Amino acid sequence: MSYSKFLSIIALICVFISTAQQTSTSSDPIIKILDQKENLSKTSLVKNVFFENIGPTIMSGRVVDLAVNPENPTEFYVGYASGGVWHTINNGTTFTPILDTSNTQNVGDIAVDWKSRTIWVGTGENNSSRSSYAGIGILKSTDNGKNWQNMGLVDSHHIGRILINPNNPDEVVIGVTGHLYSPNQERGIYKTMDGGKTWSQKLFIDDMSGIIDVQTNPNNFNLMFASSWTKDRKAWNFSGSGNNSAIYKSTDAGNTWIKVSTEKSGFPTGNGVGRIGLAIYNDDIVYAVHDSQFRRPSEDNKETSNRLTKNDFKSMTTKAFLALDDKKLNDYLKTNGFQEKYRSENVKQMVRSGNVKPIDLAKYIENANSILFDTPVIGTEVYKSTDGGTTWKKTHDDYLDDIYYSYGYYFGHIYVAPNNEDHIYIYGVPIVKSKDGGKTFTSISAENVHADHHALWINPKNPNHLINGNDGGVNISYDDGENWIKNNSPSVGQFYAINVDNEKPYNVYGGLQDNGVWVGANNAREDKSWHQRGQYPWKGIMGGDGMQIQIDNRDHNIVYTGYQFGNYYRLNLETEEDAYIQPKHELGENPYRFNWQTPIFLSPHNQDILYLGGNKLMRSMNQGDDWEAISEDLTNGGKKGNVAYGTLTSISESPFQFGLIYTGSDDGLIHVTKNSGSHWTNISNNLPKNLWVSRVIASKHKKERVYVSLNGYRSDDFKVYIYMSNDYGQTWKDISANIPASPVNVVKEDTENENILYLGTDNGAYISFNQGKNWEVFSKGLPNVAIHDIVIQPEAKDLLLGTHGRSIYKTDISALQLMNSNILSDEITLFKVDDVRHSSRWGSSWGKWYDTNEPEIELAFYANTSEEKTVKVLSEKGTLLNELKVTADKGFNYVNYNLSLTEKGRKALLKENTSIEIEKAKNDLYYLPKGIYTFQINNVKTNFEIK
DSSP states (O other), X not given: OOHHHHHHHHHHHHHHHHHOEEOOOTTSHHHHHHHHHHHHHHHOTTTTOOOEEEEOOTTOOOEEEEEEOTTOTTOEEEEETTTEEEEESSTTSSOEEOOTTSSOOOEEEEEEETTTTEEEEEESOSSOSTTOOOOOSEXXXXXXXXXXXXXXXXXXXXXXXXXEETTEEEEEEEEEOOOSSSOOSSOEEEEESSTTSEEEEEEOOBTTEEEEEEEEETTEEEEEEEEEEEOEEOSSOEEOOOTTOEEEEESSTTSSOEEOOOTTTTSOOSTTOOOEEEEESSSSOEEEEEEEEEEOOGGGGOOOSSSOOHHHXXXXXXXXXXXXXXXXXXXXXXXXXXXXXXXXXHHHHHHHTTSSOTTHHHHTTOOHHHHHHTOOEEEEEEEEESSTTSSOEXXXXXXXXXXXXXXXXXOOEEEEOTTOTTOEEEESSSEXXXXXXXXXXXXXXXXXXXXXXXXEEEOTTOTTOEEEEETTEEEEESSTTSSOEEOOOSOOOBEEEEEEOSOSSOEEEEEETTTEEEEEETTOOOSTTHHHHTOOSSEEEEOSSOOOOEEOTTOTTEEEEEETTTEEEEEETTTTEEEEOOOOOOBTBOOOOOOXXXXXXXXXXXXXXXXXXXXXXXXXXXXXXXXXXXXXXXXSOOOSSSSOXXXXXXXXXXXXXXXXXXXXXXXXXXXXXSSTTSSOEEOOTTSOSSOEEEEEEEOSSOTTOEEEEEEOGGGTOOOOEEEEEXXXXXXXXXXXXXXXXXXXXXXXXXXSOTTOEEEEXXXXXXXXXXXXXXXXXXXXXXXXXXXXXXXXXXXTTEXXXXXBSSOEEEEEOTTGGGOOHHHHHSXXXXXXXXXXXXXXXXXXXXXXXXXXXXXXXXXXXXXXXXXXXXXXXXXXXXXXXXXXXXXXXXXXEEEEEOOEEOHHHHHHHHHHOTTOOOOOOTTSOEEOOSEEEEEEETTEEEEEEEO
């Protein structure tokens, strides 16, 4: 053996040893953070504060994967991008969440060994979108989600595919996509032979290229194909192609791999190769769908229309411009949304005088969306191999337009029917199928099927039976996509922003990822009763990706909202009128830059005054009809890329003073003006640099006070950044205290108690009772999910959480708002109990087949020790009527009491008050009659009345 060959063998052994990874232990930094939060929840003073999910559900959320029982397809699991895993045993009629006991709701892939009922979840969404949250490795459950074990790969962040050997469930192959925003080593192909106790890295491309898809022949686990993907996402740019995007093949169950997409193979190679999805029919026939980022030949981009396009102006001379036909120029100006003041005659004068150049007529209409869609890439391609991946040939002659548009990185799946090699499906914005091996395609989208598709299951015993997962949930078809059933009952909405009005009952408004803007009453019933009425209690009021919402407090029908990149409208919900109100820059100026989540803010001093943030702060004095910029650029000026950047992300005006305004930007700048924009001061110099300002909040309690949260997620920085200033931002105090590492999305002051703050991170919600000196975590009824927005309805004393994955949660904070030093020192504090209206129907029902009407009242109390307590129910004269044994935790506690009294208590009350009768109800309980009663714990009492 040669010396060089010996060294190569030693090197390979070292690589294997270095990449063999044990199951994660508490020594892993990520696991330590998760343990920190779990321990915090056990001792939290608010551990018993229950959050109710109020929906909505009908719009559902983004599905990333399906796992269907092949022997009983009415049972399946659905993985949602940031909404967990849900299980159905009745063909999607109802679903149960099974990932709620885990440390994350972020899902990339799921796989089930149906023989042993073992569930594997690869955490961290596989798509590379703006809200594709990182995961915590690979999870495993053997009891249908009651318990989850972290099996390692915690630094993977995003996992693309899990393959289980059907003949050996301990043999599992995983494709790891890796970090979204930064390089890392834990990506590629990993394999375990011992059920996840240890892993070995079988394929590593480089620290920017992960494995986006892995597929196996259903009848031959040894044969596998995998696709690598080189990508680079930044806050200002996304590059979704590279030299190391390729197809690999294994014939030994993933132990060794060879690249098959070589220059001689016929499959594209080089810098333009984008995301690749794979489908295997048998050992020979393999399909690949490719998001080609190679440019189309220039002759294919020539406009055949006689109308002017923006490209015409990019190289047009002044002389040629002035010679344009006025009618033709006006047609361009009107169809592209130029302001009324810009029409042929005056625009030509502006060009003639040199104030404007012809190219400005192209720049005027460019924004983040137009730049993406105007990129002339090839886009969707389908390739087929009939020799096991050695050679590849494109299946179609023409371009497959309107499949990916310019968002191919968001899709990338192809499926082949198990009974026919020519029946294939590709997924993008629409669903399309081919019955001739990819030569031609037809759409099988439908009016009740949401766009943007990510998962498909084809029944091997009945290929006409399809289950589809998309950005709007789950659909089922039994006729190969001709007709679809909609199965949206899980509460998995991905909210960006929420708000409330002052109606009774108050309404909740929310903007959702890819599901528009919705509004509904906070107490709307989230059940199927609306099927009878034909009208869901929540109503969609805007399409696109729903964004921020402001409601005129004089008339809740006047709503300001919109969709991505600053496309905002003023809506009149009563008359159904709308007005497009996005501010326009002046012709000749650089276009305004608007963030994906453009901030808007109604002045608390005058509801006709609206603020909107581009890269400058805009102000309208007349409800958005007219705008003026009241600042220069309040960012670092943007960066070259295909994503809008250098934009404002947060706006807040002090309720104490008109014109005392704060702004925050996506590149880390925070500014304040005390005179409505006449002068601005940068107040972020002493804060961490180059972070996304997720919130800047002017205090409701002190004029000089301001809060700021910063978010480093877009650089894979998961630290907690939250600050308070009591001098308009001249100096800052770090108030992150004991919060476990997780990017912060929102900070909110309590409306009544200035010491109370609320916080939402990518992994949960917190409260501080002492202005951030330390924090308590909420957990009851609330899974570990991203909190994007927090709103308080002050009159109802409700706290609402807008989550990005589990819709909206609500809880009563009336007791929390009373927190003070006395409560902290007293042994027991009982809070006011709501009165109850008596009903003669307590304990009865409408009939034999209906539920019993059982009343309930809630007692909230604070205890300074964890021990068993006795809650006594007393009459107005102090007679004992009932008592409840409760195990109290240190902190806030809640006891539900059914208003019943014991036999002994009944006799005592009848003796005390001979004018009343207390008959046994149909459910064999005695209920309290009208009167005043007392709850007592130890010697502390509080009254309530039954009216």
